[in-house]
Amino acid sequence: MQGGSDGAAAAALDSREDPIMGKVLKRMWRYMTAALTGRFEQVADPKIQIEQAIAEARDQHKRLRETAASVIANQKKAEMDLERAMSELEKLNQTTQQALLMAADAEAKGDTARAAELTSTAEAFANQLIAKEADVEGLQELVLSSTEAADQAKAAVQQDAMELQRRLAERQKLLSQLDQAKMAEQMSSAMEAVSATVGEDVPTLNEVRDKIEARLAKAKGMGELQKGSVEGRMREVEVAVNANQAQARLSEIRSKLGLQASTPLHAVEEPAAPQAEADPGTT
Secondary structure, three states, X not given: OHHHHHHHHHHHHHHHHHHXXXXXXXXXXXXXXXXXXXXXXXXXOHHHHHHHHHHHHHHHHHHHHHHHHHHHHHHHHHHHHHHHHHHHHHHHHHHHHHHHHHHHHHHHOOOHHHHHHHHHHHHXXXXXXXHHHHHHHHHHHHHHHHHHHHHHHHHHHHHHHHHHHXXXXXXXXXXHHXXXXXXXXHHHHHHHHHHOOOEOOEOOXXXXXXXXXXXXXXXXXXXXXXXXXXXHHHHHHHHHHHHHHHHHHHHHHHHHHOOOOOOOOOOOOOOOOOOOOOOOOOO
16 A cells, blocks of 8 residues: 555656646747847848848749649639530530430421430430539639639739839848948947057057156156256356356457457347537537
8 A cells, every 4th residue: 555655646746747847848948049049140140131031032922923823723724624614515505406306307207216215315415414514503613713812812922022022122221231330330440449459568549648748747847856956056057157167268269369259149238338428618
């Protein structure tokens, strides 16, 4: 009893786990399908996808034309069968009438046996005539239905042809937009490459300009500090002393050479002394 109850419990547990596992597997499959589809959409070339869509539309139109051709062929075959059946019906009608005329002529001549045979023959033709009339009626209905189906098939082909032409025109538009998008992406990438860092070890022009301006500002600041410092003033005095010594030496050399001393460029020309006014008493 214990073994039987354990087996039943295990079977019940398996029956509960199978639907759960099935749901889990379905969810996993859907997740993988969605992930793969999204990845495919990311890496797929839009131009190839457009061409695939157009190729599928053309194949669909081709299949529709083949189906429509079969429907139209059935309609044409039904018309041919109806025409042949009507021709046979007309022939049976004529032969039946001819058999009745011959039977009446034999009876008028007193040949009852011949008249009976021809009457029996006319009855046989009449039976065939009835059957053929039923065939003609059925073929007429078939022609009507096949003609309606053929008209619908023609309309479907014409409508699908217009849809295919619309898709072809849309294809050209999409390809043009795709080329524009690629050009815009290339321009954007080029502009980003100009303003962004080329590599980790290669600075941009903006970074180089910032470094140069920082060094120039620092040098100007150091120069101002040196001018305001004691060392800077001492150097300025030394430069002035050296300049005076050089001027004195040049004056000494000019004196030896008997040359007139030139006025320094920085010397200020003093105004001339006013001339004494003439004494009115003097002549």
